[in-house]
Amino acid sequence: MADQRIIDIVTNAPYDYAIIGQGLAGTLLAWRLHQRGRRVIMIDRDEAFTASKVAAGLINPITGQRTCLSWRLQEFLPAAIAFYRRVERELNTPLLHSMPLVRLLPNAKALQKWNTAVSDPEIRSYLSDPQPSPLVNPELVRISEGGGGFEIATAHILDVPRFLEASRKVFKVHTAEIDIANAVTADTHCVRVRTGDKSIIADRLIFCQGADGRSGNRFFDWVPFACAKGELLTIECPAMKTETRILNGTAWIAPIPGSEPGTFRAGSTYIHDDWSKTPTTAGRAAIEGKLQQLLNVKFTVTSHTAAIRPIIAYSRALIGMHPTHTRVGFFNGLGSKGSLNGPFIAEKLAAHLEENAPLEHELDVLKNS
Ligand SMILES: Cc1cc2nc3c(=O)[nH]c(=O)nc-3n(C[C@H](O)[C@H](O)[C@H](O)COP(=O)(O)OP(=O)(O)OC[C@H]3O[C@@H](n4cnc5c(N)ncnc54)[C@H](O)[C@@H]3O)c2cc1C
Numbered sequence: 472m473a474d475q476r477i478i479d480i481v482t483n484a485p486y487d488y489a490i491i492g493q494g495l496a497g498t499l500l501a502w503r504l505h506q507r508g509r510r511v512i513m514i515d516r517d518e519a520f521t522a523s524k525v526a527a528g529l530i531n532p533i534t535g536q537r538t539c540l541s542w543r544l545q546e547f548l549p550a551a552i553a554f555y556r557r558v559e560r561e562l563n564t565p566l567l568h569s570m571p572l573v574r575l576l577p578n579a580k581a582l583q584k585w586n587t588a589v590s591d592p593e594i595r596s597y598l599s600d601p602q603p604s605p606l607v608n609p610e611l612v613r614i615s616e617g618g619g620g621f622e623i624a625t626a627h628i629l630d631v632p633r634f635l636e637a638s639r640k641v642f643k644v645h646t647a648e649i650d651i652a653n654a655v656t657a658d659t660h661c662v663r664v665r666t667g668d669k670s671i672i673a674d675r676l677i678f679c680q681g682a683d684g685r686s687g688n689r690f691f692d693w694v695p696f697a698c699a700k701g702e703l704l705t706i707e708c709p710a711m712k713t714e715t716r717i718l719n720g721t722a723w724i725a726p727i728p729g730s731e732p733g734t735f736r737a738g739s740t741y742i743h744d745d746w747s748k749t750p751t752t753a754g755r756a757a758i759e760g761k762l763q764q765l766l767n768v769k770f771t772v773t774s775h776t777a778a779i780r781p782i783i784a785y786s787r788a789l790i791g792m793h794p795t796h797t798r799v800g801f802f803n804g805l806g807s808k809g810s811l812n813g814p815f816i817a818e819k820l821a822a823h824l825e826e827n828a829p830l831e832h833e834l835d836v837l838k839n840s
Contacts, residue, residue, distance in 0.1 A: 489673035494523035497679035503821035528629035538588035554814035572626035575720035579617030682779035695784035702754035710768035722761035
């Protein structure tokens with residue numbers, strides 16, 4: 472596999488697409504193009520911690536303080552489930568884990584808001600029971616006075632690191648840091664990406680750089696990024712060994728697919744003014760403090776990670792081609808909902824690239840920047 476990759480680069484065998492960034496966005500797009508029979512190479516610097524590598528992969532249909540269905544849920548959720556199930560079959564690897572999510576509310580006022588929201592039959596259709604009780608064992612999990620909660624019947628966890636790793640067996644992934652200012656050229660015939668003393672040549676190039684796209688990309692330096700750093704903990708909590716759901720209250724905890732029972736990912740912070748990718752003492756303390764309000768039992772922190780969520784000002788992912796370098800495209804801004812929104816949006820970009828399908832106004836990078 473590795474030898475073949477080198478030969479392809481040395482002989483400059485053309486690819487239909489080169490994708491810079493093998494995070495969730497790049498990998499989703501690569502699959503959509505591969506499913507159309509296209510030859511794709513991805514180029515990634517293979518950092519230990521990126522948004523996709525640390526992400527919890529939660530897919531939660533009902534979100535936010537306002538308790539509403541996630542943006543375009545009726546389109547995005549079926550597209551995501553169908554996509555991940557298809558890739559699971561192709562890779563013979565489990566990727567998407569379905570489980571209930573318990574939303575615990577902090578007080579009677581919040582509960583009242585939820586009661587109003589769930590009078591909407593559409594929202595109610597995602598709940599296990601409109602008036603469930605009891606949701607959690609109060610010896611293990613704190614229930615606020617006057618509060619309560621609801622169980623969302625099916626939420627999901629995408630095992631993002633496994634999805635990325637397994638996809639590397641399907642796609643050529645060239646490990647390199649690309650200096651976009653100097654090493655990427657696009658003309659009317661093709662696109663060239665210089666890496667070391669070799670060039671990768673492709674018909675088109677798509678930037679899927681995540682939060683790194685916010686600076687140093689001379690093609691798309693006009694896109695208004697508004698990224699947010701996030702920190703996450705991994706905890707071990709033996710008393711919660713039998714808990715197989717996602718719990719979401721002051722903080723959230725989510726079982727980690729493939730890990731020992733009682734091991735959870737827990738988070739997370741949301742910081743707009745720190746672009747370092749290093750975990751901080753303050754971030755850890757913030758999550759631990761919220762976990763102590765959520766859990767009545769002891770837990771141990773076994774790891775602590777951080778990454779930057781790629782958010783674009785309108786909090787929507789954007790896709791499309793450069794206005795003058797028409798062989799150069801963009802897919803970024805998956806924000807905090809990449810696992811849910813990504814497969815549908817990647818399909819829209821692939822259909823635009825391959826079948827010339829028009830881009831929707833609200834997803835078009837040229838109309839929202
Ligand atoms: C703490 C945290 C928790 C999250 N939890 C969830 C969650 O529960 N559910 C959910 O759906 N989403 C979650 N997200 C968001 C989700 O992770 C992102 O939406 C998604 O991973 C973004 O993928 P991406 O491919 O756009 O970016 P990235 O994952 O950042 O990938 C970009 C890739 O491009 C590479 N790259 C960039 N520039 C270059 C270059 N010049 N040369 C070579 N390589 C380059 C990077 O190294 C990286 O590998 C979370 C994010 C964070 C930070």
